[in-house]
Amino acid sequence: MNDVVGSVSRRAFLKTGATLGGGIMAAGMPLSQAIWAAEGKVLTARANQDVDKLDPAFYLGAVNSEVMSCIYSKLIRYKPGSEWSWELEAAEKIEQVDPTHIRFQLKKGIKFSNDYGELTVRDVKFSFERVIRLDSPSNFDWGPLDHVEVEDDYTGVIVFKTPFAPAWTLALPYGAGHIVSEDAVMKAAKDGGPFGMTPTAFSGPYVFADWKPNQHVLLTRNPEWSGPKPGFDEIRILPIGDIKTAERAYQAGDIDFTHISVDSLANFKSNSPADTTIEEKPSIGIVYVGMNIDHPKLKDINVRKAIQWAINVPQILDAAYAGQMEVATGSLARGLIGYRDKALVPPEGDLAKAKESLEKAGVSDFTVTVDCLNQSEFLTIAQVLQAQLSQIGVTAEINAQDSGSFYTIGMESEGDRWKDMQLIVQSFSNVPEPYYFSATYTRDQIGKWNWERFSSERFDELNAKAITIDDPNERAKLYREMQDLMEDSGAYRYLTNGASPFMYRTTRMQPATRPDGVPHYVAFKPV
Amino acid sequence: MLLYLIKRVVLAIAIVVVAVTLLFLMIRALPGDPAAVLLGPRATPEMKAQLHEQMGLDKPFVVQLAAFFGGLLNGDLGFDVFSRRPVADIVFEQLPYTIELILVSILWAVSVAVPLGCYSAMRRNSVIDQVVGVVAVATMAIPSFVVAVYALLIFAVMLGWLPAIGAGNGLWDRLIHLILPSLAIGISWVGYVSRLVRASMLEILGETHIRMARSFGISEWRIVARYALPLAILPTVTILGVGIAWLLSSAVFIEVVFARPGIGALIVNAVNTRNYPIVMGTVLVTTFLIVAATTISDLINGALDPRTREKL
Numbered sequence: 001m002n003d004v005v006g007s008v009s010r011r012a013f014l015k016t017g018a019t020l021g022g023g024i025m026a027a028g029m030p031l032s033q034a035i036w037a038a039e040g041k042v043l044t045a046r047a048n049q050d051v052d053k054l055d056p057a058f059y060l061g062a063v064n065s066e067v068m069s070c071i072y073s074k075l076i077r078y079k080p081g082s083e084w085s086w087e088l089e090a091a092e093k094i095e096q097v098d099p100t101h102i103r104f105q106l107k108k109g110i111k112f113s114n115d116y117g118e119l120t121v122r123d124v125k126f127s128f129e130r131v132i133r134l135d136s137p138s139n140f141d142w143g144p145l146d147h148v149e150v151e152d153d154y155t156g157v158i159v160f161k162t163p164f165a166p167a168w169t170l171a172l173p174y175g176a177g178h179i180v181s182e183d184a185v186m187k188a189a190k191d192g193g194p195f196g197m198t199p200t201a202f203s204g205p206y207v208f209a210d211w212k213p214n215q216h217v218l219l220t221r222n223p224e225w226s227g228p229k230p231g232f233d234e235i236r237i238l239p240i241g242d243i244k245t246a247e248r249a250y251q252a253g254d255i256d257f258t259h260i261s262v263d264s265l266a267n268f269k270s271n272s273p274a275d276t277t278i279e280e281k282p283s284i285g286i287v288y289v290g291m292n293i294d295h296p297k298l299k300d301i302n303v304r305k306a307i308q309w310a311i312n313v314p315q316i317l318d319a320a321y322a323g324q325m326e327v328a329t330g331s332l333a334r335g336l337i338g339y340r341d342k343a344l345v346p347p348e349g350d351l352a353k354a355k356e357s358l359e360k361a362g363v364s365d366f367t368v369t370v371d372c373l374n375q376s377e378f379l380t381i382a383q384v385l386q387a388q389l390s391q392i393g394v395t396a397e398i399n400a401q402d403s404g405s406f407y408t409i410g411m412e413s414e415g416d417r418w419k420d421m422q423l424i425v426q427s428f429s430n431v432p433e434p435y436y437f438s439a440t441y442t443r444d445q446i447g448k449w450n451w452e453r454f455s456s457e458r459f460d461e462l463n464a465k466a467i468t469i470d471d472p473n474e475r476a477k478l479y480r481e482m483q484d485l486m487e488d489s490g491a492y493r494y495l496t497n498g499a500s501p502f503m504y505r506t507t508r509m510q511p512a513t514r515p516d517g518v519p520h521y522v523a524f525k526p527v
Numbered sequence: 528m529l530l531y532l533i534k535r536v537v538l539a540i541a542i543v544v545v546a547v548t549l550l551f552l553m554i555r556a557l558p559g560d561p562a563a564v565l566l567g568p569r570a571t572p573e574m575k576a577q578l579h580e581q582m583g584l585d586k587p588f589v590v591q592l593a594a595f596f597g598g599l600l601n602g603d604l605g606f607d608v609f610s611r612r613p614v615a616d617i618v619f620e621q622l623p624y625t626i627e628l629i630l631v632s633i634l635w636a637v638s639v640a641v642p643l644g645c646y647s648a649m650r651r652n653s654v655i656d657q658v659v660g661v662v663a664v665a666t667m668a669i670p671s672f673v674v675a676v677y678a679l680l681i682f683a684v685m686l687g688w689l690p691a692i693g694a695g696n697g698l699w700d701r702l703i704h705l706i707l708p709s710l711a712i713g714i715s716w717v718g719y720v721s722r723l724v725r726a727s728m729l730e731i732l733g734e735t736h737i738r739m740a741r742s743f744g745i746s747e748w749r750i751v752a753r754y755a756l757p758l759a760i761l762p763t764v765t766i767l768g769v770g771i772a773w774l775l776s777s778a779v780f781i782e783v784v785f786a787r788p789g790i791g792a793l794i795v796n797a798v799n800t801r802n803y804p805i806v807m808g809t810v811l812v813t814t815f816l817i818v819a820a821t822t823i824s825d826l827i828n829g830a831l832d833p834r835t836r837e838k839l
Contacts (some may be wrong), residue, residue, distance in 0.1 A: 052610055137570045196611040213620060214788035238784040252683035252691035402800040404559035414560050
């Protein structure tokens with residue numbers, strides 16, 4: 001019976017159904033690609049959300065950036081593999097001339113689609129300066145960019161007001177580094193302003209052929225593309241918010257590449273779908289327990305230290321992630337500049353030290369609140385935290401909230417809720433540049449995104465200095481000290497940097513991802 | 528009948544206005560700022576202020592509400608500043624997917640449930656009636672998302688017969704993509720409607736005009752179809768009208784489980800990101816749908832049974 005059932009493919013089932021049940025009707029209907037489509041070099045992959053902005057000056061989130069990297073060129077891009085580095089893309093060569101100047105030479109013959117001509121330094125200048133001119137959220141990526149000098153059509157110089165090391169790890173190879181056509185954007189949007197989801201010219205190997213909101217993004221080969229031919233004729237990216245649904249969709253054969261949840265990882269490893277490879281990559285995000293330093297209950301550093309020491313991180317990770325996550329040593333994940341070998345407080349904590357700290361503070365048997373997102377992993381973290389704190393006589397009350405409410409708890413601009421915030425299970429995604437993390441915890445961010453209200457003059461000094469240093473080893477020292485300062489304030493207990501496991505069908509592709517598992521579709525190869 | 532129709536339509540408009548106003552109040556009472564959620568951690572206060580201004584959030588609440596209803600009179604649901612598209616375009620782009628899901632679910636459920644209910648009533652207390660009764664109660668007790676997950680595992684993952692996600696392209700493909708989601712939503716309605724039809728039918732079958740029809744020697748099936756069912760179906764029509772609200776809430780889960788586009792998924796995303804223009808647009812449209820469905824079911828009832836018109 002199993003053999004019979006197993007031998008009935010979806011295509012056969014649907015064909016039979018159509019013939020028997022609605023053959024006459026179906027004869028006059030457009031038949032689905034899913035049923036009778038010819039097999040081509042098509043890559044079907046899952047994205048965790050839909051695209052919403054394909055404008056490099058206003059992009060937010062990884063999915064927009066993944067699609068933009070297929071349809072626009074950048075001077076350099078992250079190199080696929082297991083170590084963070086970059087490789088040339090639209091640039092023939094590029095070099096740091098001095099601390100504030102980067103000279104580049106463009107490859108010749110890169111053309112924009114729709115007859116917008118060749119990509120020249122004029123377009124590079126327009127694209128990069130536009131981010132600053134429009135005062136978009138992406139201008140953080142470009143830091144102290146001043147302007148781009150045009151030497152000729154193919155040679156230019158990026159000029160910064162002050163040295164800016166993140167240019168190489170954030171601005172150039174990521175979202176805000178994509179190059180758009182000046183002519184096309186000026187035509188599409190008033191004064192070259194935001195054009196949202198209506199890009200009109202493409203400089204990458206693919207064009208944005210079709211978008212059905214909440215259904216799919218369709219990328220097809222750019223006929224004007226003169227660079228190395230990408231492997232797939234067509235890329236279909238399906239937005240599937242729920243990761244479990246994505247796993248089922250993969251098993252059903254609807255997609256060929258998807259990230260999987262950490263709690264499903266063990267199951268898939270022991271019982272993987274046919275022709276499937278599962279790869280585990282470390283994520284570069286951070287999940288931590290934060291404490292509001294300005295709250296009367298947590299003002300005393302000894303109370304905060306007590307909570308730090310009472311938290312047993314491996315226990316939490318076992319419960320929330322089935323033990324599949326590595327313990328974080330700090331905000332910066334392994335492989336990033338500034339990664340620490342170990343945290344100041346050992347992962348297991350120490351209840352004796354926790355109780356000792358509470359005695360020093362002269363408090364006992366008090367109640368704290370724990371705010372978290374209403375998602376199972378964060379609720380589990382909060383519940384284990386609740387149990388662990390009870391061991392030192394601290395009662396924790398959990399306030400789970402939806403994302404709209406949660407992401408404004410600590411903001412002074414949103415009322416007085418920040419005053420009541422005490423403990424928080426916080427989670428941030430990250431980019432492979434430590435400046436992105438450190439800028440959140442400076443004093444000018446207190447009440448904005450620095451919800452723990454951590455305040456350190458030394459931290460701010462180091463943050464400002466670190467972006468001006470070229471030498472990665474020297475930079476790393478500063479970022480390590482910054483994380484030490486944060487942890488030593490007692491306001492942070494790092495849990496995990498996360499994991500980014502994914503699976504793909506080996507009969508369809510050889511994928512290419514960044515070290516953190518983010519797909520680099522252009523470099524995927526069909527099998 | 529015309530007066531009844533006018534009364535129903537006026538009442539429906541009043542309900543929409545009150546419901547939308549209440550929802551507007553409730554949504555604004557929730558903590559959260561769309562600028563914070565959607566502009567991300569790198570947004571400056573100036574950028575947030577600009578977004579607030581674009582969304583009209585810098586104006587007093589009453590002005591915002593008046594602007595919303597004022598726009599409505601001109602057929603304008605507002606503008607989504609994030610995607611830079613009219614809200615009406617976004618909502619009406621997603622709406623057909625939800626409507627087709629609900630309609631197909633109702634259609635298959637009713638076409639199975641009504642004959643089942645009639646048969647159970649005709650063979651009251653028979654083995655088949657009892658089996659149908661047990662199965663009906665069981666299907667009513669199972670939440671639609673549980674059916675969805677199992678249906679997906681069996682028919683999409685294990686057997687590979689049907690697609691797991693999406694809505695499909697072209698008529699045939701869209702129908703194929705509707706099988707599992709509509710099964711999940713409709714199955715509990717089969718149980719519910721069949722029990723309802725059975726109970727009504729039993730009541731009607733005991734009435735004088737039915738006994739008289741039997742005395743004339745008319746066949747039992749003809750009596751059921753011609754004389755009993757038109758009356759027995761009335762409570763079902765009413766319930767289906769009210770059930771649109773329930774079906775819409777089921778659609779929210781189902782659209783997530785099957786990664787289908789639709790109004791449910793749109794509402795969830797918009798509420799989470801406090802995207803007020805989209806929330807208001809979707810709420811208005813869904814409220815309108817629910818009120819329209821109940822009004823239509825009342826009008827059908829009024830047409831089938833003139834006594835109900837006098838109650839308004």
